[in-house]
Amino acid sequence: MLLNNFWMQEPDPNTLSQEYLLRSVSSQTADAVTAMLSQAARALIEAEEKYRKALTILTDLTEQHMSVLGNEEEENIVWDIILQARYQLDVLNRKRKDLEILFSCVQKLADASAEVAFLAGTEFLSTSMGERMHNAQRHVESARAETERAEEILRETQAINVKITTEHAEKQKSECVYTDTDLEENVNKSAS
Secondary structure (H helix, E strand, C coil): CHHHHHHCCCCCHHHCCHHHHHHHHHHHHHHHHHHHHHHHHHHHHHHHHHHHHHHHHHHHHHHHHHHCCCCHHHHHHHHHHHHHHHHHHHHHHHHHHHHHHHHHHHHHHHHHHHHHHHHCCCHHHHHHHHHHHHHHHHHHHHHHHHHHHHHHHHHHHHHHHHHHHHHHHHHHHHHHCCCHHHHHHHHHHHHC
């Protein structure tokens, strides 16, 4: 019973100064902003991972498209799948961009919270808030760097695909070119 009375004691009005209340509220605000920062960073990193996986799938499909050149039926099937993958990639990219905006806003909120904590006299809280922001930013930048590498690989693969597809089309075109005399001979053979 003594323990319950200890936790349920009313605060002493003599210890509730404005300075104490400001530090207390600043601490609660920093806790809430830290949770928001962590969740926003986690959501953005997960969105980067999903987007990166979609980039890898599209890269693989582009490579597969190159391997089926000449087989029109398989080319069409792969091309349809590529179109679906591009649509999914666009959806994931929009979500990623929205989360980047959210993360940027939360960073500003965290920065303001750290500043308020410092002004309220809780320097340690301000410093730890800065460290949390730096840590979250470092993880997000790492995920972005991996995504940029995946985008570069896709661009390179697409450039190769364009080159190979163009060469294939030119080869087919040169094989299908008839001269006027070839046409006349074919018409004469058909007529006989």
